[in-house]
Amino acid sequence: DTEVTQTPKHLVMGMTNKKSLKCEQHMGHRAMYWYKQKAKKPPELMFVYSYEKLSINESVPSRFSPECPNSSLLNLHLHALQPEDSALYLCASSHPIRSGTEAFFGQGTRLTVV
Amino acid sequence: QKEVEQNSGPLSVPEGAIASLNCTYSDRGSQSFFWYRQYSGKSPELIMFIYSNGDKEDGRFTAQLNKASQYVSLLIRDSQPSDSATYLCAVKPTGGSEKLVFGKGTKLTVNP
Numbered sequence: 001d002t003e004v005t006q007t008p009k010h011l012v013m014g015m016t017n018k019k020s021l022k023c024e025q026h027m028g029h030r031a032m033y034w035y036k037q038k039a040k041k042p043p044e045l046m047f048v049y050s051y052e053k054l055s056i057n058e059s060v061p062s063r064f065s066p067e068c069p070n071s072s073l074l075n076l077h078l079h080a081l082q083p084e085d086s087a088l089y090l091c092a093s094s095h096p097i098r099s100g101t102e103a104f105f106g107q108g109t110r111l112t113v114v
Numbered sequence: 115q116k117e118v119e120q121n122s123g124p125l126s127v128p129e130g131a132i133a134s135l136n137c138t139y140s141d142r143g144s145q146s147f148f149w150y151r152q153y154s155g156k157s158p159e160l161i162m163f164i165y166s167n168g169d170k171e172d173g174r175f176t177a178q179l180n181k182a183s184q185y186v187s188l189l190i191r192d193s194q195p196s197d198s199a200t201y202l203c204a205v206k207p208t209g210g211s212e213k214l215v216f217g218k219g220t221k222l223t224v225n226p
Contacts, residue, residue, distance in 0.1 A: 031212045033212070033214075041218070042202055042216035042217065042218050042219055043158065043202075043216055045213060045214070048212050048213065050212060055212065056212070056213060088157070090157055090158070094212065101146070102146075102148055102160050102163045103148070103160070103204075103214055104160060105150075105157045105158050105159070105160075106157060107156070107157050108156075108157040
């Protein structure tokens with residue numbers, strides 16, 4: 001089983017709203033990632049959690065707030081977003097301690113900020 | 115800056131032909147290399163990974179790695195229209211980081 005589950009699949013939110021994206025995996029992976037992808041561009045790394053601790057923050061604006069409640073779950077809290085934040089948000093997971101291990105992506109959340 | 119370069123394409127091949135996708139990377143110490151396939155509007159799907167110099171085959175897909183030349187490629191034999199997608203090369207650089215560096219992707223079209 002190489003499944004990473006993301007909810008919701010689609011989200012439309014206003015600039016004053018607060019919403020959360022959720023990601024879950026049951027592969028025993030201890031590294032989890034948030035990526036942002038705009039149309040016709042490659043995925044752009046936002047955050048990495050390793051063993052439930054934030055290990056990489058790619059200078060993401062504070063209106064994006066990640067949370068890792070346990071080794072299987074990853075959330076991305078959204079607040080006061082801008083229309084340019086509209087994108088496909090991807091969660092991924094992998095084993096962190098084996099340098100060669102591959103990352104598996106969820107199906108993504110298509111976010112539209114209006 | 116650790117970079118991964120791919121020809122953006124588009125690459126167009128006839129059905130049944132071999133499609134060849136290329137990728138170069140700047141971090142000489144990189145150890146792990148991945149190919150993802152992404153259909154329009156969908157998330158990336160891992161199709162191949164390679165860690166050692168040489169070839170790795172999986173069905174119609176062959177990944178080739180040449181660390182001396184800092185070059186990794188993906189060959190798709192007997193290309194099918196369903197292979198039409200964007201192919202992303204990703205590299206895990208040195209330094210013990212979990213970060214994956216992606217190329218910009220090559221758009222492949224297989225014509226029936």
